[in-house]
Amino acid sequence: MSILIKHVELNGNRTDIAIEGNRIADIGPQDAALFDTIVDGSYSIAVPAFYNCHTHSPMTLLRGYADDMELMDWLNNHIWPAEAKLQPEDIYWGTRLACMEMIHSGTVYFNDMYFMPSGTVRAVEESGLRATIGMFLNDAAPNKEMFEKDSKELWERRDTLSPRIQLSIAPHAIYTCGEKTLRECAEMSQQYGIQLHVHVSETKTEFDGCKEQHGGMTPVEYLDTLGVLSERTFAAHSVHVTEHDMEILAERGVHCVFNPVSNLKLMSGLLPLRRMLDKGVSVVLGTDGTSSNNNLSMFDEMKVASLVSKLANNSPIGAQVDEIYKIATRNGAVASGLDAGVIEKGRLADIVLLDASSAQLTPSYNLVSNLVYSADTSCVRTVICDGKVLMRDGFIEGEAEVIENARRCAKRLLAAARG
Numbered sequence: 073m074s075i076l077i078k079h080v081e082l083n084g085n086r087t088d089i090a091i092e093g094n095r096i097a098d099i100g101p102q103d104a105a106l107f108d109t110i111v112d113g114s115y116s117i118a119v120p121a122f123y124n125c126h127t128h129s130p131m132t133l134l135r136g137y138a139d140d141m142e143l144m145d146w147l148n149n150h151i152w153p154a155e156a157k158l159q160p161e162d163i164y165w166g167t168r169l170a171c172m173e174m175i176h177s178g179t180v181y182f183n184d185m186y187f188m189p190s191g192t193v194r195a196v197e198e199s200g201l202r203a204t205i206g207m208f209l210n211d212a213a214p215n216k217e218m219f220e221k222d223s224k225e226l227w228e229r230r231d232t233l234s235p236r237i238q239l240s241i242a243p244h245a246i247y248t249c250g251e252k253t254l255r256e257c258a259e260m261s262q263q264y265g266i267q268l269h270v271h272v273s274e275t276k277t278e279f280d281g282c283k284e285q286h287g288g289m290t291p292v293e294y295l296d297t298l299g300v301l302s303e304r305t306f307a308a309h310s311v312h313v314t315e316h317d318m319e320i321l322a323e324r325g326v327h328c329v330f331n332p333v334s335n336l337k338l339m340s341g342l343l344p345l346r347r348m349l350d351k352g353v354s355v356v357l358g359t360d361g362t363s364s365n366n367n368l369s370m371f372d373e374m375k376v377a378s379l380v381s382k383l384a385n386n387s388p389i390g391a392q393v394d395e396i397y398k399i400a401t402r403n404g405a406v407a408s409g410l411d412a413g414v415i416e417k418g419r420l421a422d423i424v425l426l427d428a429s430s431a432q433l434t435p436s437y438n439l440v441s442n443l444v445y446s447a448d449t450s451c452v453r454t455v456i457c458d459g460k461v462l463m464r465d466g467f468i469e470g471e472a473e474v475i476e477n478a479r480r481c482a483k484r485l486l487a488a489a490r491g
């Protein structure tokens with residue numbers, strides 16, 4: 073299977089991009105007769121896709137279900153009781169809805185953490201996206217055994233999954249998973265070379281509680297003593313961190329996932345982006361789930377990331393647009409073990425075509441500035457992931473069916489949760 077993106081703007085010039093299989097085969101003038109599919113790029117700008125490094129995709133079904141409250145009140149009294157009513161088909165259709173939303177907004181990969189992940193796997197396989205899907209663990213959950221069974225079955229059939237899918241081990245957090253579970257997760261991550269995905273130091277309550285329970289250790293120090301922190305670890309949030317924590321995170325090569333919209337909405341605090349980058353910590357970007365965001369747009373996430381980095385620095389000179397853009401694209405891809413995130417010959421063919429006639433992209437003195445501060449989902453026309461066209465001129469196959477089923481599942485969920 074080969075695709076030719078004809079006469080597209082790339083890095084300020086008009087050119088052709090040739091895709092063979094799942095890789096970019098060449099960049100430069102091509103003979104259109106040699107390709108199976110031609111995509112006219114005349115009115116488009118080719119840019120790398122986004123890599124969303126922390127989300128809970130099935131939570132699209134809980135978008136707008138409960139807003140504007142403290143994290144623990146929100147979880148204990150609203151989200152967790154509703155989640156207890158979720159059925160396997162909700163996980164599947166919720167993820168299908170998330171995948172569609174991500175494709176529309178130019179995202180081709182997400183790092184997911186949620187229970188009963190076999191439904192997430194099926195949805196990702198059918199959507200054409202890439203994902204790392206967490207085998208979720210939560211010692212405090214009433215349905216703990218059921219979650220573990222689903223994850224175990226998924227792990228046993230790991231060799232049969234699409235090559236676009238990686239599995240990770242995903243203990244929810246230090247306040248929901250015990251020491252034994254966390255140690256076992258670290259061992260599994262090391263033994264099989266898989267990612268470990270965990271929420272770390274999201275709130276001041278978590279930070280203070282950890283110090284009280286674990287002899288004055290911060291969550292980062294505590295996780296480090298358990299062997300949890302390595303270059304395979306994705307530490308979602310990493311909001312409340314000390315200078316010493318940042319040194320540990322940099323030394324271990326941990327990827328800290330910045331989720332600024334969710335952190336602002338729940339008033340959890342702000343990851344110290346400028347200080348982390350200066351200390352050499354690997355920072356990537358994520359949206360978190362749609363009940364604390366409430367969308368999956370990496371455009372929104374980049375803009376807010378930049379604005380809050382200024383706030384945290386008390387200066388308009390926070391992180392620079394090039395840095396913000398890189399953590400949303402190339403850094404996310406590399407951290408996730410993908411040879412992608414940049415449009416170059418030989419790389420994986422993950423490409424977004426933007427509408428060059430968008431008002432938000434006009435004028436174009438600095439494309440990256442426009443992408444971070446001005447562009448939105450409406451600028452995305454066509455999305456290619458792993459050498460396949462997932463959206464063409466705004467059209468995704470099967471969209472109406474996904475919306476209809478997501479609405480049906482949400483209606484049943486609402487009745488079950490409030491009934």
Ligand SMILES: [Zn+2]
Pocket residue numbers: 126127128271308360361
């Ligand atoms: Zn989260």
